[in-house]
Amino acid sequence: MSAPATTDTFSFSRLKSPRQVGTVYKDGPVVVIREAVLEEMLEYSELDLTRERGGFLLGGVYGQSPQYVVIRHFHPALQAQGNSASLTFTHETWATLTRETERSFPTETLVGWQHTHPGFGIFLSGYDLFIHKNFFAEPWQVALVVDPRKREFGFFHWRSGEVWDCGFVCAAEL
Numbered sequence: 001m002s003a004p005a006t007t008d009t010f011s012f013s014r015l016k017s018p019r020q021v022g023t024v025y026k027d028g029p030v031v032v033i034r035e036a037v038l039e040e041m042l043e044y045s046e047l048d049l050t051r052e053r054g055g056f057l058l059g060g061v062y063g064q065s066p067q068y069v070v071i072r073h074f075h076p077a078l079q080a081q082g083n084s085a086s087l088t089f090t091h092e093t094w095a096t097l098t099r100e101t102e103r104s105f106p107t108e109t110l111v112g113w114q115h116t117h118p119g120f121g122i123f124l125s126g127y128d129l130f131i132h133k134n135f136f137a138e139p140w141q142v143a144l145v146v147d148p149r150k151r152e153f154g155f156f157h158w159r160s161g162e163v164w165d166c167g168f169v170c171a172a173e174l
């Protein structure tokens with residue numbers, strides 16, 4: 001798979017028919033996602049209604065106050081599935097994923113991660129927070145949780161030094 005050329009600039013005002021979902025906080029990074037990527041992640045999430053699955057969010061970070069974290073690609077973490085009820089990202093998983101994403105999307109930044117909670121709702125567990133604080137500690141790195149049974153999902157971002165839920169903006173083209 002070859003990565004498409006990346007634009008090194010981003011202009012919120014030039015987005016075509018952006019759609020805001022939930023509350024967008026400007027004192028944390030504003031999540032902007034390509035519609036097709038969101039759909040791709042929701043479809044991937046619905047492929048397993050019993051076990052957690054996850055993946056990486058790739059894109060770019062632009063501007064200050066507000067800062068935009070733009071999600072252009074999704075890389076599924078098939079290795080992380082395992083057989084357990086909860087998603088375990090081992091060091092090997094992280095190393096493999098990092099290698100794969102660097103190869104597939106050399107010009108894109110790892111802006112966050114996604115995982116599923118089949119049937120138990122949208123929140124970050126203690127273990128999820130551990131992962132976020134240890135592996136996604138940059139102030140612009142975000143998390144997406146999807147419940148494929150309840151068909152709900154939500155983003156989380158860093159705000160005032162803590163991880164909070166947040167709304168997002170999606171658009172057909174970024």
Ligand SMILES: [Zn+2]
Binds near residue numbers: 115116117124125128
């Ligand atoms: Zn979780």
